[in-house]
Amino acid sequence: MVKILPRREVVIVGFGWTGAILAEQLTAEGLDVVALERGVWRDTSTEYAVTNIQDEVRYRYRDELFEDLSRETLTFRNDISQTALPMRMLGSFLPGTNVGGAGVHWNGQTWRFLPSDFVAKSHNEERYGPLADGMTVQDWGITYDELEPHYTRFEDLCGISGKAGNINGQIQEGGNPFEGWRSKEYPNPPLEMVLAPKMFAKAATELGYKPFPGPAANMSQAYTNPLGVQMAPCTYCGFCEKYACGNYSKATPATTIIPALMQRENFELRTEAMVLRVIKSPDGKRAEGVEYITPEGEILHQPADIVILAAYITHNVHLMLTSGIGTPYDPRTGQGVVGKNYAYQCVSGVIVFFDEDTHINPYVGAGALGMVVDNFNGDNFDHTGLGFxxxxxxxxxQTNGRPMESHPVPEGTPKFGAGWKKAVRESYGHTVGIGTHGAVMSHRGxxxxxDPTYTDAYGRPLLRMTFDFTDNEFNMSNYLTDRAVEIAKAMGGREIREGRRKGHYxxxxxxxxxxxxxxxxGSNPRESVINKYQQSWDLENLFLTGAGAFPQNPGYNPTGTVAALAYHTADAIRNIYLKSPGPLVQA
Ligand SMILES: Cc1cc2nc3c(=O)[nH]c(=O)nc-3n(C[C@H](O)[C@H](O)[C@H](O)COP(=O)(O)OP(=O)(O)OC[C@H]3O[C@@H](n4cnc5c(N)ncnc54)[C@H](O)[C@@H]3O)c2cc1C
Structure with a gap:
């Protein structure tokens, strides 16, 4: 039997980066907010203490911070002619669980997208003609200018370490000259660079590029954020990606928002609360609330005036489909919107091996410690004739040298045994990796x-992912990898090893x-699931946060934009929706 709980003003599903931002913003407005998180509570000061964190077996290989595939997973195939099979081990991506979500174990590379990324369809068509066949790239319905203040709010919350490249249209020496305008400098100076990024920057400069320090949610100095939460300077321990930060040096929901939020009486967090579906009103126009299950198997109905899905993209889509909200996308007809334009990131790499007198010491690292060139991102260069x-x-x-995970070896090295060990010994302290981080344009397929066959532990059909890279990604990635190889050669190592994008995803x-x-x-319900306020076109009191909003995926890490959109949504709820609940007019 389902137990109905007292009504709340706002229920938030999932308590990671965006759940925490919305909870903080809406409780500050005086709203009564309850957040439902499927995972458990974890306290930075105890669970993630410095002494516990550097445990590769526990966190990287036993997946302690990642979602539990024995309860829910997805099925995967490359195209619709195939039968999808369940993902039974984590691999390509590592969604988070527990309080703080994947925000706890991210790297902290905190980017803004380019102004032209938000108008990818119209901008590219105007400059290069019609999009390639099958490409379903769309404009976002929101502009960079609208998001700029919200990017700034997130950077201030996190204390991002970086160097601005464009302040109010004035290009700044040492920053990224290609970035969109920003209203002010980063809140903290860049991280102090170590040997490998300096070598990369020198070579890139010699080739005529404009290297700059990557924007980092790792603290370059002590910082107290606008919520009064203090973080400490990063120690370069190299345990960021896939780990929490026991040193309070990486901005995460737990180190920036949660200490302040948990003091507020109008906020309640319920952990181990697995939301199974959104309940629609009888007329199908509103969300009544959500239904969730406790570890004891009790099913509870939480009614609310506003429902926010902040459960990461795969779970947001799953909840929409299993709750029967919106029209599912059909790749055969191109009709429907829920599930449309799934995209990913297209990465490649080059490793440079140096002689033993170049001591890189890969233990010295931080999740976003690095130098970057942006000359080949978005439309920062002329694509005429390039085929993408x-x-x-x-x-x-220079993110890490964690010994179980990091052992680069030259091409042709045996995969195990004495030959492999010798190569690891010779290479470990003397290699530099260069990465390319490419866009994925949305495609009809x-x-x-x-999934028609497989179900999760709660009896719901699994989400089915159908995805493969297209010619656009291969051409783009090869072009970027060629440029990375040129930089690698200019760095002057003994030999290089290319890790090109090949074959199916x-x-x-x-x-x-x-x-x-x-x-x-998007700007209309025919082509999109949410409007620019992340409000559902179907249910006026339902909002969705996260990278599910992206109509295609630009060439940057997503979280800066995910967070900026969350702040924009919070403002829309506070300033427009609460005064006049209903569909928000797309200005
Ligand atoms: C290893 C790693 C490194 C990364 N590095 C970077 C980086 O350097 N830069 C960058 O920009 N991005 C990075 N990311 C991505 C970044 O972590 C995400 O973009 C960000 O956390 C997304 O925020 P979110 O609020 O959408 O989801 P999350 O922060 O993941 O929060 C979602 C929450 O919802 C909960 N949830 C899910 N389903 C349910 C349900 N049914 N009921 C209740 N709760 C539910 C989950 O348990 C989770 O806590 C990285 C991610 C990983 C895994």
């Missing part, structure tokens, strides 16, 4: 829907947790 649109950045991130090796699309944003 979009691009990506090329960077040398890449989408999310419900595989869900097995880790690539990035930058899944996007499926609940995309």
């Amino acid at each position: 649109i979009g691009g990506g950045y090329i960077g040398q991130w 890449n989408y999310l829907d419900l 595989s869900i097995v090796p880790y690539q990035s947790t930058h899944n996007t699309g499926g609940t995309i944003m």
